[in-house]
Amino acid sequence: MRIPTLPFDLLASEGSVWTATSSGIEGAAPAGTDLFVDPSGDSGVAAETLLNAHTLLGTPPEGDFTFAAEVTPDLRATFDAGVLLAWVDETNWAKLCFERSPAGEVMIVSVVTKGTSDDANGFIVNAPKARLRLARVGNVLAFHAHDGNGWRFVRAFTLPGAATEVSVGFEAQSPTGDGCRVSYADIAFERRTVADLRNGE
Structure with a gap:
């Protein structure tokens, strides 16, 4: 798939369906879709399921961006989410989510996976949509979310090969619900360095 504002093509994961809209793209994740490997080892998503997740990914140009x-997202069930995804392989990836919490709140949530996943809540959003951003500075990746006034820092981290091998794109998920439709608009890519990851500028 080609999006005019991105300098790279996007490839949908097997079985996933993404459509172009007048403002961007839309995906509809089926029931039982997720990217999460439980750190306890009691449950989680097997590697073969990770590779069949509802994703749309492409490889960005070299350098900072x-x-x-x-x-x-149409958030109806717990953990329904629209996601920006950074992907190296089935054991190394990270996601920035606009997600429905178990308490019914709509939140910014992030997950970084290196073999197993962590899980970190950010902040509550009292709106039906959120602007999310992924940045690369050298071998560091950073997540930010816009609160209406400016970019709020969510986290900074790295993944193996983050400086050269990472793919970026979108994920839609509905691990406990009947499915989740997500639209992505105003999609933007800039070749620039975020000078201060803490304030996002």
Whole structure:
């Protein structure tokens, strides 16, 4: 798939369906879709399921960049989410989610996976959509979310091969629900360095 504002093509994961819209793209994740490997080892997603997750990914040009989109998910069930995804392979990836929490709140959530996943809540968003951003600075990746006034720092981290081998794109998920439709608008890519990861500028 080609999006005019991105300097790279996107490839959908097997079995996933993504459509172009007048403002961006839309995906509809089926029931039982997720990217998470439980650190306890009691449950989680097997590697073969990770590779069949509902994703749309492409390889950005070399160097520093920012990749952002306005994310509007139809959040009906716990952990339904629209996601920006950074992907190296089935054991190394990270996601920035606009997600429905178990308490019914709509939140910014992040997960970094290196073999197993962590899980970190960010902040509550009192709106049906959120602008999310992924940035690369050298071998560091950073997540930010816009609060209406400016970019709020979510986390900084690295993945093996983050400086050269990472793919970026979108994921839609509905691990406990009947499915989740997500639209992504105002998709933007800039070849620039975020000078201060803490304030996002």
